[in-house]
Amino acid sequence: MSTEAARRGPRALAxxxxxxxxxxxxxxxxxxRAGLLGLAALVLFALVALTAPLTVGSGVSDVTDAPGRPLEAPSGRFPLGTDRFGRDLLGLVVWGSRVxxxxxxxxxxxxxxxxxxxxISAGHFRGAYGTVLMRITDWFLVMPxxxxxxxxxTVMSRSLGTVVLAIGVTSWPTTARLVRAQTLAVESRPYIERARALxxxxxxxxxxxxxxNVMPLVLAQTTLMVSSSILAExxxxxxxLGDPTVVSWGGLLQDAREAGAVSAGDWWYLVPPGxxxxxxxxxxTLCGRAVESVLNPRLGVTR
Structure with a gap:
């Protein structure tokens, strides 16, 4: 075997x-079956979000050039009606999927x-360092x-980055405890001792x-966390508390509340984004449960 073949062999095998x-x-x-249904729905939503500039255009959120009257009921021209500014709600829902x-x-x-x-750090370093990390994790875990x-x-500027940061830095404790438990299980295996001895x-x-060894757990946890993050946003x-300059599903619900859609009975303003x-x-959630079941068959998730 040549030097090049020897170098490419392990990579090709990997x-x-x-x-x-x-x-x-x-x-x-x-x-x-539930996982396939969830995956098909996600592919559809992803296509809708990616093609939004082509299907509805970036000007759908412009309040100065609204095509209809405020709070029009669903019709042939506006299948989901209009918002309080006269904008097409169907276009706003499609555009809001991107954010x-x-x-x-x-x-x-x-x-x-x-x-x-x-x-991983708390599971690997089991002394005072790991103890302090887990106490911090416990504190975040018990806080709402x-x-x-x-x-x-509230204390930071209103932007999408602030929303991402606010959700990300407050929802990690569950993942940390799961990963720590998996890290302890992995490091108790004999090949870890051999690696240290070498x-x-x-x-x-x-x-x-x-x-x-913890990546499968991380992957499953990511798919499950996305749904929680979307609900939090x-x-x-x-x-x-979101960015007022962008259109999102939560922002549409906020606009509907401010417009009094609940008391006025303008259901088309509330139902589509909800x-x-x-x-x-x-x-x-369906995709996450299916991934979790595949990566850990002992969970016995219903198919």
Missing amino acids: RQRRRRSAARFWQQYRTH SLLVGLLAAVLSVAIGAVVG TLVLAIALA GGGHWHVMTRHVLP ATLAFLG IAIALVALAF
Whole structure:
């Protein structure tokens, strides 16, 4: 075998193993009907969000050039009616999917990343350092997440970055405790002792041995956290703590509340964004449960 072949051999073998693992994962995932339904819904929502500039245009949120009268009921021209400014609600719901999905994904990734770092560190360093980390985690765990997020969003500037940060830094404790438990289980295995005996340091053990074994748990937790993050973003926007310059589903509900849609009976102002939030949250939950069941068959999630 040549030098180049010897160098490419392990890489090719690693790629082949990853392809086989992905194929096994998809084969098992396909057996979960609820997971497939959630995945199909997410693909549909993603296509709607990505094609929004082509289907409804970026000017749909412009209040100075609204095409209809304020609070028009659904009709052939406006299938979901209009808002208090005369804007097409169907276009606003489609455009709002971009912000709601983006904020939910970014907040979930930030939350899971913080939880994974804290969990692996607390599980690997079991002395005073790990104890302090877990006490901090416990403090965040018992505090109401929504209250902390509202406090952060209140003292910081009103922007999408603030919403992402407020959700991400307040919702990581559950992930941290799960990852710590998995880290303790991994580090009790014999090959970890052999790695340390051969000179593997803390960074080597955590990144080369612990992290690959906790990644399935992190992936499943991410899919589950997205739905919670989308609901949290909608809640913050409904409370008036979101970015007022962008359109989101929670922001539409806030506008409907300010316009008195509940007392006036303007149901078309409330129902579409509410249903969109519920469907996306349900789709991510179904996908997360299916992923969790595939990666950990002992959970026995109903298919």
